[in-house]
Amino acid sequence: MKGMICAAAIFCAAPASAQMSISTIGATDAQACFEDAKNERETSTGNCDAALARQAMTKRDRLATYVNRGIVNNRAGRLAEALADFNTALDADPSLGEAWLNRGNARFLAGQYDLAIADYEKSLDADLSKPWVAWYNIGLAREAQKDARGARTAYERALEINPDFGPAKKKLGLDGDGAR
Numbered sequence: 665m666k667g668m669i670c671a672a673a674i675f676c677a678a679p680a681s682a683q684m685s686i687s688t689i690g691a692t693d694a695q696a697c698f699e700d701a702k703n704e705r706e707t708s709t710g711n712c713d714a715a716l717a718r719q720a721m722t723k724r725d726r727l728a729t730y731v732n733r734g735i736v737n738n739r740a741g742r743l744a745e746a747l748a749d750f751n752t753a754l755d756a757d758p759s760l761g762e763a764w765l766n767r768g769n770a771r772f773l774a775g776q777y778d779l780a781i782a783d784y785e786k787s788l789d790a791d792l793s794k795p796w797v798a799w800y801n802i803g804l805a806r807e808a809q810k811d812a813r814g815a816r817t818a819y820e821r822a823l824e825i826n827p828d829f830g831p832a833k834k835k836l837g838l839d840g841d842g843a844r
Contacts, residue, residue: 701736707739709737712729734753734763743770746766768782768801775808778809784799800829803822819836
């Protein structure tokens with residue numbers, strides 16, 4: 665089965681939303697885990713746990729399931745469990761851009777902004793399907809650090825890559841046509 669990746673937003677306690685990337689493949693429990701990761705209200709890891717416990721999967725699919733379970737754990741505020749899931753995926757394959765991005769999000773939620781930025785930067789060096797999301801998240805972390813110039817630079821970089829990325833436009837005070 666081929667892997668499929670899509671992006672979703674997760675809203676955290678901070679005023680801004682960090683962007684998440686979700687990975688999956690196939691059907692059954694792994695597919696249900698993917699759907700749970702996309703569902704912004706889902707906080708149960710039951711489908712992901714079931715997939716990892718009893719479903720025969722390719723290595724890529726298993727690692728995507730760990731990433732998706734980590735996203736659900738992040739959403740539920742179980743940051744230690746989320747970090748463990750992302751670390752499991754990254755220990756097996758350090759080229760997983762979505763795992764770096766989402767581990768950065770766990771660190772962002774924990775207030776570890778320097779570590780979050782380091783992970784976002786690693787996601788850019790890895791196989792990340794939507795690099796503008798990493799730049800946006802770097803902007804959020806810089807903003808949380810009270811680094812307005814660094815945040816602005818990151819948001820601008822996100823828009824250089826994807827000029828239609830609404831969250832970065834909003835952060836820069838741009839309307840739909842790119843005007844202020």
